Amino acid sequence: MNPEDSKLQSDFTKPLTRVRLLFRNPISLAGAALALVSLANILFLFLIDLLSEKPSPYIGILAYMVGPTFLILALVLIPLGIWFDRRRRRAQRPGTTLRYLRIDFNDPSQRGVFAFFFSFVIVFIMLSVVGSYRAYEFTDSVQFCGQLCHSVMNPEFTAYQLSPHARVACVECHVGAGASWYVRSKLSGARQVFATAFNTYPRPIPTPVHNLRPAPETCEECHWPKRFYGAQLKVFTHYASDEKNTPRQIRMLLKTGGGDPSTGSPAGIHWHMNISNEITYIAGDDKRQAIPYIHVKDMQGRITEYMSKDSPLTKEQIEKLPRRRMDCVDCHNRPTHIYVPPDRAVDESLLAGR
Structure with a gap:
């Protein structure tokens, strides 16, 4: 063994020297530098997001998605560089036996290094937990859904802000509670991100959304389906195109009713609600505008079938074609993204005096 190798082995037995030698390669140094820069940027953007009254969605995506990605990449580069450096030194000195780190807590310097490393791991785990939760919150926020993809969702987001559900978060209807639909929504979101990046998304956004979660699992979290509403007066005000904009009104008494016999007679518009009656149908088109077949099962179990005279289906078609169980969005198909x-x-x- 030559004197240089002996000095290297001797230095390698010193704890602090061993740490310096492990980082004596450009890959690990680049990883350490990138980790420090990424961590500093994450903390800086996190403070901006925390203190801003109206945070930008771009700050969120940089702080909770882009920044952590670079930080993880940097932390991977550090051991990768050490591994490559050890291979290089073995190839350069075939007869040299490279020693691994020897942990000895009787050595005060090693205890200090271990305490620093352990503290760093604890802090990193805490930051990862907070960052992961903030990333989860950010991807479920209205800003992420409506503002991040301006060209795609801007019309829908504009209509949403003026809708009766403007204070209901997007995920409350499009995702709902539970892990299964959350995972499904993120997988669907990955496909949508790909379509946005490569400009392959449809224009306009097609409706209805065929993979939307069933309304009983979303709408009925707020709306009470068993309530009997009775009749409701609806006034439609129109203005003529003359010089005085002459108003005229149409008053309609809507027999809303309900579908639960415990609160009222299952009658009116809501008699078909999926409480006491079960209605399924077959749609003849993707828009669900042509309904050639309807299957009704009432609370006594009696079945009534309705067939279109213009485009009747055969028994084989009725058995094979997919059926949809009627729910809220079949009638209230624009409850939020309302285009007037x-x-x-x-x-x-004119009615509002604007």
Whole structure:
């Protein structure tokens, strides 16, 4: 063994020297530098997001998605560089036996290094937990859904802000509670990110959403389906296109009713609610505008079938074609992303005095 190798082996037995020698390669040094820069940026962006009254979605994606990705990459580079450096030194000195780190807590310097490393791991785990939760919150936020993909969701987001559900988060309806639908939504979101990145998403956004979670698991978290509403007066105000914008009103008494016999007679518009009655149908088109077949099962178990005279289905088609159980969104198909026609928008503005 030459004197240089002897000195290297001697230095390697010293704890602090061993640490310095482990980082004596460009890959590990680059990883350490990248880790420090990434951590500093994450903390800085986290403070901005925490203290801002109206945080930007781009700060969130940088702080909770881009920054942690670079930090993890940097931490992977450090041991990778050490491994490559050990291979290189073995190849350069075939007869040299490279010694591994020897942990001895009787050595005060080693105890200090271990305490520093253990403290770093604890802090890193805590930051990872907080960052992961913030990333989870961010991906479920309205800003992430509506503002991050401006060109795609801007019309839907604009309509959402003026809708009756403007204070309900997107995920409350599009995802709902539970892990299974959360995972499903993220997998679907990955496909949507790919479509956005490569500009392959459809224009306009197609409706209805065929993979939307069933309404009883989302809408009924807020709306009480068993309540009997009775009749409700609805007033529609229109204005003529003359000089005085002459108003005229149409008053309609809507027999809303209900579908639960314990609160009222299952009658009115809501008699079909999936409480006492079960209605399934077959749609003839993707928009669910043509309904050639309807299957009704009432509370006594009696079955009634309705067939279209214009486009009747055969028994084989009825058995093979997919059926959909009727729920809230079959009637209330635009409860949030409401696009008002121009004439109706003018009427509503005149009525509001705008």
